Amino acid sequence: MKNTLRTVYRACHLCEAICGLEMKIEGNNIVSIRGDEADPFSRGHICPKGVAIKDLYEDENRLRQPLKKIIGSNGHAEWRTISWDEAFDLAAQKLSEVNLQHGDNAVGFYAGNPSVHNIGTLFSVPSLVRVLKTKNAFSATSVDQLPQQLTSYLMFGHQFMITIPDIDHTDYFLILGGNPVASNGSLMTVPDVTKRLQAIKERGGKVVVIDPRRTETAEIANEHHFIRPSGDAALLMAMINVLKSENLFRISHPEKLTGLGTALAAIADITPEAAAPVAGIDAATIRRIAREFAHAPSAICYGRLGTTLQSFGTLNQWLVQLMNIVTGNLDRVGGSLPTNPIIPTTGRGTKPGSYARWHSRVSKLPEAGGELPVAAMAEEILTKGEGQIKALVTTCGNPVLSTPNGRKMDDALASLDFMVSIDIYLNETTRHADLILPPTSHLNHDHYDYVFNAFAVRNVTRFNGAVWPKPADERYDWEIFGELVNRLAAKLGRDSRPATSTSNMIEVMLKAGESSHGISFGALKEAEHGIDLGALKPSIYMRLETHDGKINCAPDAIISDVARLKRHLVSASPPEGELPRNAAPVLEFGVALRSSAPLTMIGRRHVRSNNSWMHNSHRLIKGKPRDQLMMHPIDLAARGLQDGQVVRISSAIGEVNIAVQATDRLMPGVVSLPHGFGHSRSGTRLGLAHEHAGVSYNDLCDAADIDAVSGNAALNGISVKVIGLARST
Numbered sequence: 001m002k003n004t005l006r007t008v009y010r011a012c013h014l015c016e017a018i019c020g021l022e023m024k025i026e027g028n029n030i031v032s033i034r035g036d037e038a039d040p041f042s043r044g045h046i047c048p049k050g051v052a053i054k055d056l057y058e059d060e061n062r063l064r065q066p067l068k069k070i071i072g073s074n075g076h077a078e079w080r081t082i083s084w085d086e087a088f089d090l091a092a093q094k095l096s097e098v099n100l101q102h103g104d105n106a107v108g109f110y111a112g113n114p115s116v117h118n119i120g121t122l123f124s125v126p127s128l129v130r131v132l133k134t135k136n137a138f139s140a141t142s143v144d145q146l147p148q149q150l151t152s153y154l155m156f157g158h159q160f161m162i163t164i165p166d167i168d169h170t171d172y173f174l175i176l177g178g179n180p181v182a183s184n185g186s187l188m189t190v191p192d193v194t195k196r197l198q199a200i201k202e203r204g205g206k207v208v209v210i211d212p213r214r215t216e217t218a219e220i221a222n223e224h225h226f227i228r229p230s231g232d233a234a235l236l237m238a239m240i241n242v243l244k245s246e247n248l249f250r251i252s253h254p255e256k257l258t259g260l261g262t263a264l265a266a267i268a269d270i271t272p273e274a275a276a277p278v279a280g281i282d283a284a285t286i287r288r289i290a291r292e293f294a295h296a297p298s299a300i301c302y303g304r305l306g307t308t309l310q311s312f313g314t315l316n317q318w319l320v321q322l323m324n325i326v327t328g329n330l331d332r333v334g335g336s337l338p339t340n341p342i343i344p345t346t347g348r349g350t351k352p353g354s355y356a357r358w359h360s361r362v363s364k365l366p367e368a369g370g371e372l373p374v375a376a377m378a379e380e381i382l383t384k385g386e387g388q389i390k391a392l393v394t395t396c397g398n399p400v401l402s403t404p405n406g407r408k409m410d411d412a413l414a415s416l417d418f419m420v421s422i423d424i425y426l427n428e429t430t431r432h433a434d435l436i437l438p439p440t441s442h443l444n445h446d447h448y449d450y451v452f453n454a455f456a457v458r459n460v461t462r463f464n465g466a467v468w469p470k471p472a473d474e475r476y477d478w479e480i481f482g483e484l485v486n487r488l489a490a491k492l493g494r495d496s497r498p499a500t501s502t503s504n505m506i507e508v509m510l511k512a513g514e515s516s517h518g519i520s521f522g523a524l525k526e527a528e529h530g531i532d533l534g535a536l537k538p539s540i541y542m543r544l545e546t547h548d549g550k551i552n553c554a555p556d557a558i559i560s561d562v563a564r565l566k567r568h569l570v571s572a573s574p575p576e577g578e579l580p581r582n583a584a585p586v587l588e589f590g591v592a593l594r595s596s597a598p599l600t601m602i603g604r605r606h607v608r609s610n611n612s613w614m615h616n617s618h619r620l621i622k623g624k625p626r627d628q629l630m631m632h633p634i635d636l637a638a639r640g641l642q643d644g645q646v647v648r649i650s651s652a653i654g655e656v657n658i659a660v661q662a663t664d665r666l667m668p669g670v671v672s673l674p675h676g677f678g679h680s681r682s683g684t685r686l687g688l689a690h691e692h693a694g695v696s697y698n699d700l701c702d703a704a705d706i707d708a709v710s711g712n713a714a715l716n717g718i719s720v721k722v723i724g725l726a727r728s729t
Contacts, residue, residue: 068081069433
């Protein structure tokens, strides 16, 4: 019997933009994928990742059944397919043995970025951590947005009271260290972002990008200004002080603020003149941008990875919020304000977060939201003593390529007594596992974007049922977690809860928001293109969860860190009368840089990639190589290097060899290497990714380089040296 061609509508699950897709399905085959024109949020937009869902679904390297590692007589690892029952028994037996012998904290846990795209995983992880009773829980949060979550917790009382740029209504969009054209938004779910940014300009508004690289977003902005890596905090402090000195504050709810005077006093001595040599932006430009921001009818100050993945990440996010507060742009239309999602992420029944309830054993890094910073994970495995991690569970993650000091992480994972990974790939991390439990394809289970609806630039909602039933010999992610938790609980004599299907999770959670939005689960299922719930509306001052119901403008942990920044300003400033080495005026005056001078390395993102797990797709990896080190021609000339030459990049902890690409889109003195590559390690099953291996950015990152407040990894602003090897052919 001939298969019938059918049309399925579904949200893309590969990045934050959650674009609506129209998929043509025939039998078990995906015939075509295009943007869903009827999706009210994405409006037919689609990026290359959406089309690549076909590659990921059909990937011959994607695992379907459990794999057990067997060490052969030659000492080499081999993998054998085993039954689900045997796999669950093995995992529960080994993990419980480690727990009973060495204590609760001897079993660690790590969750990677894709887990937030899967509601079955997202809401199953806490059950596993709870039955293990471990404090050694880690996630990709602390190599990404932890400073933003922590700032929201300390200022607003809830870690997910994240303020979202009202991009569709703003008159002035100031972007620091963010590249939404490449990322499709980041903690700002925004499909079709290029058209939305262009619309700001078309209605007479302005987009200003401040970044060490002239990014894809900078190319379509009204203005772009180079900034020295880690200069953001000084810049923001100077701008706030300009607004104060020129009486440009427009505070909308002064009665809802506490500690503002303390905050302003702490930064009062950072003038534009003091900030200019550190930021690499002249004082006159700093003053002009501050005044424009204040005078705009509405404005947004927004900072992302360039501001969080550095040593002053939490200070930066605090200053971003202060900038919006003092200009009256916090919680206003066209400013920065929270969503009101149909399934609440804040308020009654949600977890507001926490900070420093415990610290890591070795480096004493603080807990935040129930997790320790991942910068501490390798040392917690390798350092002997009570509380040492002896076994590890990972899910949806590849910390060998995505966390600092990947070589040390390699060594740490290889030393474990037992490791189990819930993952669809045998990758650079899971190759160290003793057991891999692969969940079924995303297209085989129901989907709801719990997290990204809460970060969207409009209030939206969309539920999608499975495209196909689950194959009988595969398991859903929630089934894997549920069975593992039940068997562990039985062996440890602890309570467990029955596993809940994705649809049941969504239906139960919808009841919490049904009264305010009036949308039942049935109505949501029938709306195959999703539902637009309207523009963002002011609400944060009514929803604050601090103890006094006010915004805490001067959290102790943040104010205490201002002194560290000021010490950095002194050390980073060039002698009086000299230009800063990486300041923009270098180009104007043609100042030659010394060949021996250290360079500062930053990462970069591409629209065809998302961290480390999308390089095994033909549609995403094809085209010109994009794994090169970008470097300014001035820096190349100073070192006698040429475009295309293979170079060695060395940092304090490692070195890698890669081809260099000349570009004037970088600030002189700054180099850029993409994150997520490094697929040359042996023992993986990633054929296409291995052919396009590149090098791992994180092999150059020291785990000791962190944001002091949050413990978030400081992956940007790394001091490196670059020397030439041979010319490429």
